[in-house]
Amino acid sequence: MTAVTIYVPRDAAALSVGAEEVAAAISNECSARGIELKLIRNGSRGACWLEPLVEVVTPGGRVAYGPVTVGDVASLFDADFLNGKGHQLFLGPTDEIPWFKSQQRLTFARVGIVDPASLADFVANGGYQGLRRALSMTPQDIVQAVLDSGLRGRGGAAFPTGIKWKTVLEQAVEQKYVTCNADEGDSGTFSDRMLMEGDPLCLIEGMTIAGIAVGATQGYIYLRAEYPHAYRALNTAIAAAYQARYLGSDVLGSGKRFDLEVRLGAGAYVCGEETSMLQSLEGKRGEVRVRPPLPAINGLFMKPTIVNNVMTFGSVPTIIQHGAEFYKNFGMGRSRGTLPLQLAGNIKRGGLIERAFGVSLRELLYDYGGGSATGRPIRAVQVGGPLGAFIPASQFDVLIDYEALTASGALLGHGGIVAFDDTVDMAEMARYAMEFCAVESCGKCTPCRIGSTRGVEVIDKIMKGIDGERNLALLEDLCDTMLVGSLCGLGGMTPFPVQSAIKHFREDFRAKAPLKRAG
């Protein structure tokens, strides 16, 4: 009898709801029944609400069951799930599930499909085609392709990637660096983590192409310490890439060198700001640097440095493999390509959805997300992490596009979407935004360091009913000061959630404590 092949994700989100125990139970059940098992630990397909999502390979393709608990395993075997038969957790052929089928996966094409620890699997599924192509191109042509693709920085700032690369390429300096910002600190975002765990070689390929393009021989992935699973997955993949000479002194026999290593952060949100990240990579306090000089000219150890997000590098192999035109044909306006969106918080069907720019927030929240997890109306959505604006239900038709969101007073950031039901207290959320800024401020500039603490105090007064209107005016004034006077986005954008909460949910900014006591 030939072995059956079963996929059980090793993604941290899947593990967080019992995937390891399910994998062990399947393995035990196979032993007990004398079935030879080939167990593959893939990344997550992104449907977090279906995790642990177990897939069985049948002659007709992969068939999905989920969410599977240890208690379901014996009954799955009894129902002959090894032949893709029916069961109450049967979801059908994985690729036919509408939630997956309607997506446009470029960066996440392999995530959940391949074994992230297998370089052979990566290569068999189109991996390293981009690097091979890049090695046959001139550095100028690689940079031009990235420029022509319209790719903009996926970390949040949306700066054209090609321009950054061009600046680094033009520096006539011996030592240059490629650094990846994997300090994914925004609440509601997990696409970087999922790619690093589910297809780490995609990031490695993208960074190697960047190194070849601008003449940098050393790359660093700055990974947040909160991601131990990604740390292991990246190191396994880097070791495999060195072994097969995709990294090292002679990349694929080209004579070109590219070395890569992972450096761990240590729990500081501000290190997601690029100059702060560079300080941290140098082993220093993550205090923001004054710009100019730009990192592309004086970056890591004051050398020309590319700083890009995981998703940005993760888009590069596709662009080089299939050409700028292919990538550019996805999207709308000045937002080209696809964006891995992350649907999170109080949502029924949360997870990762990669779509071309131009999908509406409503479609994401209701068609993919199925509304709130609690079944109550969604009252507000925060897009773009803790520095992103709150969007009220009346604006859910806004399109996911850098310019469209900016025009509506919000921002896209790293593509995280956090839903709140109607029990949310928006004054509390505004207070939290200020508190978070106070905890995470690097302390270098006054508006952020002091302003955030004053912000918490003022909101506390408003919520206690002390001089409500006057303190609300003071809060708005404080927001203005932080907005224009801060050195970086932390202090400069913390006002966005606060101001949007006041603008759209002003009724929440009043004394509530006495009412609670009366009730």
Next chain:
Amino acid sequence: MPPEQGEIVRRIVADLKDRPGPLIEVLHAVQGALGYVPADAVPIVAEALNLSRAEVHGVVTFYHFFRETPPGKHTVHICRAEACQSMGANALVAHAKKRLGVDFHETTPDGVFSLEQVFCLGNCALSPAAMIDGDLYGRVTPERFDQLVAEKKQ
């Protein structure tokens, strides 16, 4: 700090000091080996890296991850960020503090649990999230929290 710990710190810093920008790597290794960064380790690291004690102390205290006191046997991180808040993280935090009888950055008197806050664990579609000794947990209700704590205590 016992002499053998000083020896460990010296060995770590000797191994790593020639790497570019080594200080944070050194501190990670020290905390990995000892569970925290003892105050007595600071002058050893400073001297070996040709930094001032103030510079090393400044880095240790800048980053939330580095701790200056020994941790409990298990470290529990509870996410306080927005996505988790939307699914009841504040109630979970209150429950955890009550259940363990400690506040954030404290360790239970029996030395079994240290409680820490964290801002995002990247498990935002399965909120609220917690991490215990590097293992991630999703949809952590107060009941599930009690169950996890009971399992760890055994």
